[in-house]
Amino acid sequence: MLRRMDYGDWDVIVTFLSLNMGKVAAIAKSAKKSTRRFGGVLELFSALDIVIGIGRKKGLPVLQEASIVHPFSKIRSDIYKTAYASYWAEVVNDWMEEGERAKDVYDLLFHALNSLNDGDVSQEALSILFQMRFLMITGFTPNLEYCVICQREVDDMDSKDLGFDLSKGGLVCGRCESGNSRQIRLQKGTIKQLQWIKRGGIRQASRIRFAPQALTEGSRLLEAFGPYHLGKKPRSLTFLQQIRK
Ligand SMILES: [Zn+2]
Known part of the structure; x- marks a missing residue:
């Protein structure tokens, strides 16, 4: 519901x-x-x-x-869990058309709510997983494999961190960098962990142990990327970010 x-x-x-x-x-x-x-x-x-x-x-x-x-009653008795679930539910409600069959989205949301209820995975990691998989299902997968401008692969780049350009939907290497891509920075370790989420199934992805840096950077990226393509920021995301501070 x-x-x-x-x-x-x-x-x-x-x-x-x-x-x-x-x-x-x-x-x-x-x-x-x-x-x-x-x-x-x-x-x-x-x-x-x-x-x-x-x-x-x-x-x-x-x-x-x-x-x-x-x-899923443990979600509703916890303000942080409620905030995450509200954000995911609002994203699904805003993006899905009525009557459009959506088994993948259903399975993803069910899994995310179930894990949130059980408390077996960190909430921030679950939200990264939910957002990334949701973007993939709806066809807005962020490009985390190569520079969107020169196509050079991440593994061939020397720099420890890379910029991400929201309007181009992907990474930008040090050589191609411009003003747009300097706002969101990702360490290479974060990029690797986000790539794992893209590759595995939901269950494997939930077992990834995120480094604290990757949680912070991954959340910042996805909570900017989703609203950018949605065309508006969900109200429940603003609330979530306020209480998380
Ligand atoms: Zn480049």
Whole structure:
């Protein structure tokens, strides 16, 4: 469940990322008034089995049944976990079109929320993993292999750190550098760790032990790169960055 919005005095509009239908919004009638109807089930970030009635000519489909598959309740009792989950959910909600099937995104979000709930991987590392894989799925993979201008490969460069140009979507070597690429710097070690995330599956990638420097630089890169291509900064990302300070 990505989003929950009160609607009138009794109803709630909920937005889900579903396995079969992609993003779907539905109206949960009387969800506010009667606790019996959906009692405690419609909680943000939880994984649910839902039945919705489609085919109504006017208005949103109606949520008919909802039962919990995984409550992910440890996320909602922790402000940092909630902030990360809100950011990921907002990114998915903003980027996905309704009805566009999105099994890869579903699997990624489920894995990220599950790990966040369990607390077995650092939250910053999980967020780097989520953002990188999400960019890959949606076709905005940052280029971390070679200079976007002269095509020279990272392994052939001597400098310890490289610039990243958001507008060109990739690394820029020392020779090709201009004003744009001086703002985001990445150590070679960070670049290597980000490359591993691109190559392996989600589960292998979660086992990467990030160096503190790589966490800082990787977060800075991806939290600038995503909004740059999205065309706006998610509000929940601003909140996340404020509480993390
Ligand atoms: Zn170059």
